[in-house]
Amino acid sequence: MAPLLPGVVLLCLCLASPPAAAAAAGCGTNTSLAGYEAYLRMSQHQLRGRVEVLDGCSFRVTALDLLAGSASARWWRADATDLDSLARGAPAASEPLNRTFLSESLVFRLLPGVSWPLVPVLAAFDPLTSSLFGFVRLSNDASDDSSFSSESDSAPTMFDSCAQLSPRLRVRWTLDDASNLIDIGLEAAVGSEYYMAFGWAAPGAAEPSMIGADVAVTGFTEDGLPFADDYYVTKYSECMVRTDGTVEGVCPDTIYEQSNDTAAGMVNNTRLVYGHRRDGVLFVRFSRLLVSPDTKYDVPVNATANMTVIWAIGLLRPPDSLRPYYLPLGHGAPAGTAFGFATLILSSAASGGCVGPLDAEDKEDQDRITAERNTPLVVTAGPSLHYPNPPNPDKVLYINKKEAPLLKVERGVPVTFSVEAGHDEPLYVTSDPVGGNATSRNATEVVYAGGPKAEGVPATPKELVWLPDRNTPDVVYYQSLYDPKMGWKIHVVDGGLSDMYNNSVLLDDQQVTFFWTLSGDSINIAVRGERKSGYLAVGFGTAMVNSYAYVGWIDGNGTGHVNSYWIDGKDGTSVHETRENLTHTRCRSENGEIVFELTRPLAPSCSGRVECKNIIDPTTPLKVIWAMGSQWSSGRLSVKNMHSVTSNRPVRVLLLAGTAEAEQDLRPVLAVHGFMMFVAWGLLLPGGIMAARYLKNLKGDLWFQAHTYLQCSGMAVMFLGFLFAVAELRGFSFKSTHAKIGTLAFGLAFLQPINAYLRPHLADNGEILSRNRVIWEYLHIFTGRSALVVGAIALFTGLQHLGHRYGSKNIQGLTCGLILWAVGVTLVVVYLEFMTVKRRRDGGADGLSGKWVLGNTDEDDSVDLLQSSKMESDSIEPMEVQLEPLKG
DSSP: OTTHHHHHHHHHHHHHHHHHHHHHHHTTTSOSOTTOEEEOEESSTTOEEEEEEEETTEEEEEEEEEOOOOTTOEEEEESOSSHHHHHHOEEEEEEEOOSOEEEEEEEEEBOTTOOGGGOSEEEEEETTTTEEEEEEEOOSOTTOTTHHHHHHHTOTTOOSEEEEEETTEEEEEEEEGGGTEEEEEEEESSOTTEEEEEEEOOTTOSSOOSTTOEEEEEEEOTTSOEEEEEEEESSSSBOEEOTTSOEESEEEHHHHTTTOHHHHHHHOOEEEEEEEEETTEEEEEEEEESSOSOTTTOOOOOTTSOEEEEEEEEEEEOOOSSOOSOEEOOOOSOBTTTEEEEEEOTTSOOOTTOOSOOOOSOOOOSOEEEOBTTBOEEEEEEEOSSOSSSSOOSEEEEETTEESOEEEEETTSOEEEEEOSBTTOOEEEESOSSOSOGGGGTOOOOEEEEOTTOOBBTTBOEEEEEOOOTTSOSEEEEEESSSSSSOOEEEEESOOHHHHOSEEEEOGGGOEEEEEEEETTEEEEEEEESSOOSEEEEEESSSSTTEEEEEEEEOTTSOEEEEEEEEOSSSGGGEEEOOOOOEEEEEEEETTEEEEEEEEESSOSOOSSGGGGOOOOTTSOEEEEEEEESOOOSSSOOGGGOEEEEOSSOEEEETTTTEEEEOOOOHHHHHHHHHHHHIIIIIIHHHHHHHHHHOTTSSTTHHHHHHHHHHHHHHHHHHHHHHHHHHHHTSOOSOSHHHHHHHHHHHHHHHHHHHHHTOOOOOOTTSOOOHHHHHHHHHHHHHHHHHHHHHHHHHHHHHHHHHHHHOOTTHHHHHHHHHHHHHHHHHHHHHHHHHHHHHHHTTOSSTTOOOSSGGGSOOOTTBOSSSBOOOOOSSOOOOOOOOOOOOO
């Protein structure tokens, strides 16, 4: 049998060779696309290259750059680049794209049975994750000379030349001498909060210098939109506008001409063409004139000369109220890493060491959210703007207002989703990266949570609780059950802040998470930003002014710092570093997001310093605010340390309950409370006392009725005001001076009706008052007037408490008005007392008043507190009188 094997193999080869030879012969004649060239358009994985159709069954890709995909990634054929078309497509070539390609030129053959008419779109595609790396459209009209140029326009990442400026930064360019234009592309493996700057140094300088340089500063706004602007360098400093209007530093050209609107519109000669952030790499393309009409701030560029260029990368400061434009901050790193000089001849096509794609350490470009215990993740649906894995539908899932964020969860910590994406978008957690129910694609998946019933709307959200365990894979996905590719990744990790702290809440706008654990007479605090920043600050108070703040930041050497401050103004000089007893301080940056921790006593054991008043009472809601910015430092602060984003309102953190609620403006509520207390203690109750004192000369018991009705009305209004404040403030506390004094006044006031109910009977005419009656009268007078004095003090302390709580500017005016009212009432009492004394000296009866001791008046015990029981007859009964003569 062994001798027969070579013959069998030879026979098979002979039988197979005629069709193969025929197929090979047909490759050069069965297509009109032979010789067609087009650039690949990048979608992700840093794909670049130029595709050339060689014949009917092969194509060449020149200068192919690509980051490695999975083993299933292939050259793919499809009718279009949308999600459905790619899903219906099929492989075009057999070679996998599962390695990194470094500017290679390779020939690929189409699969048997595949011809170019079946390949309207040639794409680099991974069907396992439905990931489009890039594509090229193939034209059937080979005579169309504009095909290559039009494809060049649709591939903005492709250029004629490239130079490697640093390990993290490249510059690419395409020269158009005829149009006096140059297109420049900057790409850097840095974070989205960085800028990229490139330009020409001032010609004629003996040594390379940035002074007088004409540079373009590029980057991305906080909304993820690219920008490119013309800048001019006059000084090695950040851009500053002095009080006399002079400008210096690294400033936009338009700022130098801000007084001349016409000139300002002509000096910015940099035009943005395109920009994106993919795989952790920033890319911005812009165009500029070689020789600009702006001779004041632009350097003329000679394409054939060897000219010095400058470059820099560093943190970008967002606009604020003082400087409404993006400004590069000091790079603060050695030459060659964050800034440098180079010489370029633009007309010479060069690769300059640009071999392969830039490979960033952190390739995740999406926002990040870390799930916390007892903190729901709000899931909604919204438009797709920056979905991380194209192609994708027009509508995707949002979590806490962030588009398809990378979600981080911890094993053993329950994750709560509040699903509000709509009844047609139920949520589920799956092993399938595409979602949309893998069984509908004849694929398999593992569902960890959710399903058809996990759907809701904002009016009636559905709560979905998922508990990752030790068997949960490191990467799973949250997706819509019915539509594919609406969600993104979930990273499952072991332990974290949620395991270290007992409580956590999201602060205002869901951009900062606040953690804490109460431990005896101290509190452990951790704060984590949910967006990238240079520093993170939290403050205890209703606003940053007059608040105690804690700031965490990373310095230029990568060292973390945590400091405490007292803020009494809105500029840098109003931020005062304090010496609080902070222990176990730590600060770190996680993918550009600041996390800091500290431990501090609830009540500082010091006196005489401003931080000694920074007391945390666990029984009282702690009002917490936050701010973020690009740069912080120890010592004296300046405008460069200004925050770029802040909370809109404080959040009341209930330390004992482990929950939080948004701070509401209670000033209108407390104003009603204060007005009702003024009516009670400033009008009705004093009026009742004065009625008993000065109206006894009137006929009948009018004084007593007035006294009773005014006192009862005052206590009713006072009680309603008390209930109103307690209900709105959701509780009652004796911590404030106002609460203590108000409670005392409240108790003294409500002793009066009890005292009146227990009063002894008045003695008959001519009889001596009983001892109980005398004691009662003095007790009634003393407690009543004491209540009035304490109530007046409570009015003043209430105004002070309102001012301390809200810092209202009109508290001083209200206090002055209350003082004037008290003085006015006092003057009226003095006048009435003067008239009383005068009438007594003139020998009148009681005159205007009775005596201070009520028992010496003509009070009738038959008079009830609210209604007299004394009956008056309309007719006088006749009486019989017997007269007898006097004897003697």
